[in-house]
Amino acid sequence: MGQLDGRTYLVVGGSSGIGLELVRRLRGNGADVLVWSRTAPDELSELGVAHTVVDTTKSLEEQGISAPQRLDGLAYCPGSINLRPFSRLTDEDFLAEYELNVLGAVRTLRLCLPALTHGDGASVVMFSTVAAQVGMGFHASIGSAKGAVEGLGRSLAAEFAPKLVRVNMVAPSATDTPLAERILGNEKKREASAERHPLKRVGEPADMAAAAQYLLSPDSGWMTGQVLRVDGGMSSLRV
Numbered sequence: 001m002g003q004l005d006g007r008t009y010l011v012v013g014g015s016s017g018i019g020l021e022l023v024r025r026l027r028g029n030g031a032d033v034l035v036w037s038r039t040a041p042d043e044l045s046e047l048g049v050a051h052t053v054v055d056t057t058k059s060l061e062e063q064g065i066s067a068p069q070r071l072d073g074l075a076y077c078p079g080s081i082n083l084r085p086f087s088r089l090t091d092e093d094f095l096a097e098y099e100l101n102v103l104g105a106v107r108t109l110r111l112c113l114p115a116l117t118h119g120d121g122a123s124v125v126m127f128s129t130v131a132a133q134v135g136m137g138f139h140a141s142i143g144s145a146k147g148a149v150e151g152l153g154r155s156l157a158a159e160f161a162p163k164l165v166r167v168n169m170v171a172p173s174a175t176d177t178p179l180a181e182r183i184l185g186n187e188k189k190r191e192a193s194a195e196r197h198p199l200k201r202v203g204e205p206a207d208m209a210a211a212a213q214y215l216l217s218p219d220s221g222w223m224t225g226q227v228l229r230v231d232g233g234m235s236s237l238r239v
Protein backbone atom coordinates (compact mmCIF):
# COMPACT_ATOMS: atom_id res chain seq x y z
CA MET A 1 0.00 0.00 0.00
CA GLY A 2 1.35 3.43 -0.94
CA GLN A 3 0.39 6.85 0.34
CA LEU A 4 -0.93 7.74 -3.13
CA ASP A 5 -2.86 4.51 -3.90
CA GLY A 6 -5.94 5.20 -6.01
CA ARG A 7 -4.72 8.63 -7.14
CA THR A 8 -3.95 9.62 -10.72
CA TYR A 9 -1.38 12.23 -11.75
CA LEU A 10 -0.38 13.71 -15.09
CA VAL A 11 3.29 14.63 -15.35
CA VAL A 12 3.92 16.80 -18.40
CA GLY A 13 7.64 16.50 -19.14
CA GLY A 14 7.94 13.25 -17.21
CA SER A 15 10.44 11.74 -19.65
CA SER A 16 13.61 13.36 -18.29
CA GLY A 17 15.30 15.02 -15.33
CA ILE A 18 13.10 16.25 -12.50
CA GLY A 19 9.86 15.11 -14.14
CA LEU A 20 11.12 11.53 -14.61
CA GLU A 21 12.28 11.40 -11.00
CA LEU A 22 8.84 12.65 -9.93
CA VAL A 23 7.20 9.89 -11.99
CA ARG A 24 9.39 7.27 -10.25
CA ARG A 25 8.39 8.61 -6.84
CA LEU A 26 4.67 8.84 -7.59
CA ARG A 27 4.67 5.26 -8.92
CA GLY A 28 6.70 4.14 -5.90
CA ASN A 29 3.96 5.55 -3.68
CA GLY A 30 1.22 3.68 -5.52
CA ALA A 31 -0.17 6.40 -7.82
CA ASP A 32 -1.26 5.89 -11.40
CA VAL A 33 0.78 8.20 -13.63
CA LEU A 34 0.27 9.54 -17.13
CA VAL A 35 3.13 11.28 -18.94
CA TRP A 36 2.97 13.77 -21.79
CA SER A 37 6.18 14.72 -23.62
CA ARG A 38 7.67 14.65 -27.12
CA THR A 39 9.70 11.47 -26.51
CA ALA A 40 9.45 8.50 -24.15
CA PRO A 41 12.34 6.55 -22.58
CA ASP A 42 11.83 2.76 -22.20
CA GLU A 43 11.79 3.26 -18.43
CA LEU A 44 8.28 4.72 -18.61
CA SER A 45 6.72 1.49 -19.90
CA GLU A 46 8.79 -0.47 -17.35
CA LEU A 47 7.23 1.75 -14.66
CA GLY A 48 3.74 1.02 -16.01
CA VAL A 49 3.19 4.60 -17.11
CA ALA A 50 0.98 5.54 -20.06
CA HIS A 51 2.80 7.95 -22.39
CA THR A 52 1.28 10.35 -24.91
CA VAL A 53 3.36 12.23 -27.48
CA VAL A 54 2.64 15.93 -26.92
CA ASP A 55 4.43 19.15 -27.85
CA THR A 56 3.09 21.81 -25.50
CA THR A 57 4.42 24.65 -27.67
CA LYS A 58 1.64 23.83 -30.16
CA SER A 59 -2.13 23.63 -30.02
CA LEU A 60 -3.10 20.51 -28.04
CA GLU A 61 -6.41 20.26 -29.88
CA GLU A 62 -4.64 20.21 -33.27
CA GLN A 63 -2.43 17.35 -31.98
CA GLY A 64 -5.60 15.42 -31.10
CA ILE A 65 -4.81 15.44 -27.38
CA SER A 66 -7.73 14.85 -25.06
CA ALA A 67 -7.74 15.38 -21.33
CA PRO A 68 -7.72 12.49 -18.88
CA GLN A 69 -11.13 11.88 -17.26
CA ARG A 70 -10.11 12.59 -13.69
CA LEU A 71 -6.87 13.81 -12.14
CA ASP A 72 -5.76 14.24 -8.55
CA GLY A 73 -2.87 16.37 -9.69
CA LEU A 74 -0.81 17.68 -12.55
CA ALA A 75 2.85 18.73 -12.76
CA TYR A 76 4.01 20.90 -15.65
CA CYS A 77 7.78 20.33 -15.95
CA PRO A 78 8.91 21.51 -19.43
CA GLY A 79 11.33 24.42 -19.25
CA SER A 80 14.47 25.92 -20.67
CA ILE A 81 17.83 27.38 -19.68
CA ASN A 82 18.80 29.86 -22.38
CA LEU A 83 21.57 31.98 -20.87
CA ARG A 84 22.85 34.87 -23.02
CA PRO A 85 23.85 38.50 -22.63
CA PHE A 86 20.84 40.77 -23.09
CA SER A 87 22.36 42.27 -26.26
CA ARG A 88 22.27 38.83 -27.91
CA LEU A 89 18.68 37.97 -27.00
CA THR A 90 16.17 38.43 -29.81
CA ASP A 91 12.41 38.91 -29.59
CA GLU A 92 12.14 35.31 -30.76
CA ASP A 93 14.24 34.10 -27.81
CA PHE A 94 11.90 35.82 -25.34
CA LEU A 95 8.83 34.51 -27.16
CA ALA A 96 10.20 30.94 -27.26
CA GLU A 97 10.80 30.94 -23.48
CA TYR A 98 7.29 32.31 -22.89
CA GLU A 99 5.75 29.79 -25.28
CA LEU A 100 7.27 26.74 -23.56
CA ASN A 101 7.26 27.84 -19.92
CA VAL A 102 4.03 29.84 -19.74
CA LEU A 103 1.73 29.14 -22.68
CA GLY A 104 2.53 25.42 -22.57
CA ALA A 105 1.27 25.35 -18.98
CA VAL A 106 -1.75 27.48 -19.92
CA ARG A 107 -2.72 25.12 -22.75
CA THR A 108 -2.30 22.08 -20.52
CA LEU A 109 -4.33 23.56 -17.68
CA ARG A 110 -7.10 24.82 -19.99
CA LEU A 111 -7.56 21.29 -21.30
CA CYS A 112 -7.18 19.51 -17.96
CA LEU A 113 -9.08 21.82 -15.61
CA PRO A 114 -12.34 19.84 -15.91
CA ALA A 115 -10.44 16.67 -14.91
CA LEU A 116 -9.07 18.44 -11.82
CA THR A 117 -12.40 20.00 -10.84
CA HIS A 118 -14.17 17.08 -9.14
CA GLY A 119 -14.57 18.59 -5.71
CA ASP A 120 -12.32 16.12 -3.85
CA GLY A 121 -9.34 18.47 -4.05
CA ALA A 122 -6.59 18.46 -6.68
CA SER A 123 -3.13 19.95 -6.97
CA VAL A 124 -1.14 21.63 -9.74
CA VAL A 125 2.64 22.13 -9.62
CA MET A 126 4.64 24.30 -12.01
CA PHE A 127 8.38 25.00 -12.14
CA SER A 128 9.98 28.40 -11.77
CA THR A 129 13.69 29.12 -11.17
CA VAL A 130 15.86 30.77 -8.55
CA ALA A 131 16.52 33.45 -11.19
CA ALA A 132 12.91 34.69 -10.90
CA GLN A 133 13.68 35.74 -7.29
CA VAL A 134 17.36 36.74 -7.49
CA GLY A 135 18.72 38.90 -10.29
CA MET A 136 21.35 36.92 -12.26
CA GLY A 137 23.24 38.10 -15.33
CA PHE A 138 22.39 36.46 -18.68
CA HIS A 139 19.03 35.22 -17.32
CA ALA A 140 16.79 37.93 -18.86
CA SER A 141 14.70 35.65 -21.09
CA ILE A 142 14.29 32.73 -18.69
CA GLY A 143 14.00 35.00 -15.63
CA SER A 144 11.16 36.94 -17.24
CA ALA A 145 9.36 33.80 -18.44
CA LYS A 146 9.61 32.10 -15.04
CA GLY A 147 8.53 35.33 -13.33
CA ALA A 148 5.43 35.03 -15.49
CA VAL A 149 5.01 31.40 -14.38
CA GLU A 150 4.98 32.56 -10.74
CA GLY A 151 2.42 35.29 -11.53
CA LEU A 152 0.30 32.82 -13.45
CA GLY A 153 0.47 30.31 -10.63
CA ARG A 154 -0.59 32.79 -7.95
CA SER A 155 -3.47 34.11 -10.10
CA LEU A 156 -4.74 30.62 -10.84
CA ALA A 157 -4.35 29.61 -7.19
CA ALA A 158 -6.80 32.39 -6.30
CA GLU A 159 -9.18 31.64 -9.15
CA PHE A 160 -9.20 27.87 -8.60
CA ALA A 161 -9.36 27.92 -4.79
CA PRO A 162 -13.19 27.78 -4.75
CA LYS A 163 -12.93 24.68 -6.96
CA LEU A 164 -10.53 23.10 -4.39
CA VAL A 165 -7.75 23.03 -6.96
CA ARG A 166 -4.45 24.11 -5.39
CA VAL A 167 -1.62 25.65 -7.45
CA ASN A 168 1.96 25.85 -6.17
CA MET A 169 5.41 26.18 -7.67
CA VAL A 170 8.89 24.78 -7.16
CA ALA A 171 11.78 27.16 -7.90
CA PRO A 172 15.01 25.17 -8.34
CA SER A 173 18.55 26.41 -8.56
CA ALA A 174 21.10 24.55 -10.75
CA THR A 175 20.03 20.89 -10.78
CA ASP A 176 21.89 18.00 -12.37
CA THR A 177 19.61 17.08 -15.30
CA PRO A 178 20.02 16.91 -19.10
CA LEU A 179 18.68 20.48 -19.27
CA ALA A 180 21.56 21.74 -17.14
CA GLU A 181 24.25 20.01 -19.23
CA ARG A 182 25.68 23.32 -20.43
CA ILE A 183 26.02 24.77 -16.93
CA LEU A 184 26.95 21.59 -15.00
CA GLY A 185 28.36 19.42 -17.81
CA ASN A 186 31.83 18.79 -16.35
CA GLU A 187 33.40 18.47 -12.91
CA LYS A 188 34.88 21.99 -12.97
CA LYS A 189 31.49 23.58 -13.71
CA ARG A 190 29.75 21.43 -11.08
CA GLU A 191 32.30 22.39 -8.44
CA ALA A 192 32.06 26.10 -9.30
CA SER A 193 28.27 25.96 -9.13
CA ALA A 194 28.34 23.97 -5.87
CA GLU A 195 30.67 26.59 -4.38
CA ARG A 196 28.18 29.40 -5.18
CA HIS A 197 25.42 27.67 -3.18
CA PRO A 198 25.29 28.12 0.61
CA LEU A 199 24.82 24.34 1.02
CA LYS A 200 27.89 23.72 -1.18
CA ARG A 201 26.44 21.31 -3.70
CA VAL A 202 24.27 21.45 -6.80
CA GLY A 203 20.68 20.24 -6.80
CA GLU A 204 19.72 16.67 -7.65
CA PRO A 205 16.47 15.71 -9.42
CA ALA A 206 15.45 13.98 -6.16
CA ASP A 207 15.57 17.33 -4.27
CA MET A 208 13.04 18.86 -6.68
CA ALA A 209 10.92 15.74 -7.15
CA ALA A 210 10.49 15.37 -3.37
CA ALA A 211 9.21 18.96 -3.17
CA ALA A 212 6.88 18.46 -6.14
CA GLN A 213 5.53 15.20 -4.72
CA TYR A 214 4.83 16.93 -1.40
CA LEU A 215 2.92 19.68 -3.22
CA LEU A 216 0.93 17.10 -5.22
CA SER A 217 0.07 15.00 -2.18
CA PRO A 218 -2.60 15.58 0.48
CA ASP A 219 0.26 16.35 2.95
CA SER A 220 0.31 19.90 1.53
CA GLY A 221 -3.49 20.12 1.48
CA TRP A 222 -3.62 23.60 3.06
CA MET A 223 -0.98 25.18 0.79
CA THR A 224 -1.79 27.11 -2.34
CA GLY A 225 -0.26 30.03 -4.25
CA GLN A 226 3.19 29.30 -2.80
CA VAL A 227 6.65 29.00 -4.30
CA LEU A 228 8.92 26.40 -2.68
CA ARG A 229 12.45 27.68 -3.23
CA VAL A 230 14.51 24.48 -3.35
CA ASP A 231 17.84 26.09 -4.09
CA GLY A 232 20.51 25.20 -1.51
CA GLY A 233 19.92 28.58 0.12
CA MET A 234 20.79 30.53 -3.03
CA SER A 235 17.77 32.86 -3.03
CA SER A 236 17.79 33.90 0.61
CA LEU A 237 21.21 33.49 2.28
CA ARG A 238 24.59 35.19 2.31
CA VAL A 239 27.02 32.79 3.98
Ligand SMILES: NC(=O)c1ccc[n+]([C@@H]2O[C@H](COP(=O)([O-])OP(=O)(O)OC[C@H]3O[C@@H](n4cnc5c(N)ncnc54)[C@H](OP(=O)(O)O)[C@@H]3O)[C@@H](O)[C@H]2O)c1
Binding pocket: 012, 013, 014, 015, 016, 017, 018, 019, 020, 036, 037, 038, 039, 040, 054, 055, 056, 057, 076, 077, 078, 079, 080, 081, 100, 127, 128, 129, 130, 171, 172, 173, 174, 175, 176, 177, 178, 179, 180
Ligand atom coordinates in the same frame (compact mmCIF):
# COMPACT_ATOMS: atom_id res chain seq x y z
N1 LIG B 1 17.81 21.74 -14.18
C1 LIG B 1 17.97 22.95 -13.67
O1 LIG B 1 19.09 23.39 -13.33
C2 LIG B 1 16.77 23.84 -13.48
C3 LIG B 1 16.98 25.09 -12.84
C4 LIG B 1 15.90 25.93 -12.67
C5 LIG B 1 14.65 25.56 -13.12
N2 LIG B 1 14.48 24.35 -13.73
C6 LIG B 1 13.15 24.00 -14.23
O2 LIG B 1 12.76 22.72 -13.79
C7 LIG B 1 11.91 22.12 -14.77
C8 LIG B 1 12.40 20.71 -15.10
O3 LIG B 1 13.69 20.83 -15.68
P1 LIG B 1 14.67 19.60 -15.96
O4 LIG B 1 16.02 20.08 -15.63
O5 LIG B 1 14.14 18.35 -15.37
O6 LIG B 1 14.58 19.53 -17.57
P2 LIG B 1 14.72 18.31 -18.61
O7 LIG B 1 15.59 17.23 -18.06
O8 LIG B 1 15.10 18.94 -19.92
O9 LIG B 1 13.25 17.76 -18.72
C9 LIG B 1 12.25 18.55 -19.35
C10 LIG B 1 11.07 17.68 -19.68
O10 LIG B 1 10.13 18.48 -20.43
C11 LIG B 1 9.82 17.82 -21.66
N3 LIG B 1 9.59 18.82 -22.70
C12 LIG B 1 10.47 19.76 -23.14
N4 LIG B 1 9.92 20.48 -24.12
C13 LIG B 1 8.66 20.00 -24.29
C14 LIG B 1 7.58 20.33 -25.17
N5 LIG B 1 7.69 21.31 -26.08
N6 LIG B 1 6.43 19.63 -25.09
C15 LIG B 1 6.31 18.63 -24.18
N7 LIG B 1 7.28 18.26 -23.33
C16 LIG B 1 8.45 18.94 -23.40
C17 LIG B 1 11.04 16.94 -21.96
O11 LIG B 1 10.68 15.81 -22.71
P3 LIG B 1 10.81 15.66 -24.30
O12 LIG B 1 12.15 16.22 -24.67
O13 LIG B 1 10.66 14.19 -24.49
O14 LIG B 1 9.67 16.44 -24.87
C18 LIG B 1 11.41 16.49 -20.55
O15 LIG B 1 10.62 15.40 -20.14
C19 LIG B 1 11.91 23.08 -15.98
O16 LIG B 1 10.74 23.85 -15.97
C20 LIG B 1 13.12 23.94 -15.74
O17 LIG B 1 12.99 25.24 -16.33
C21 LIG B 1 15.52 23.49 -13.91
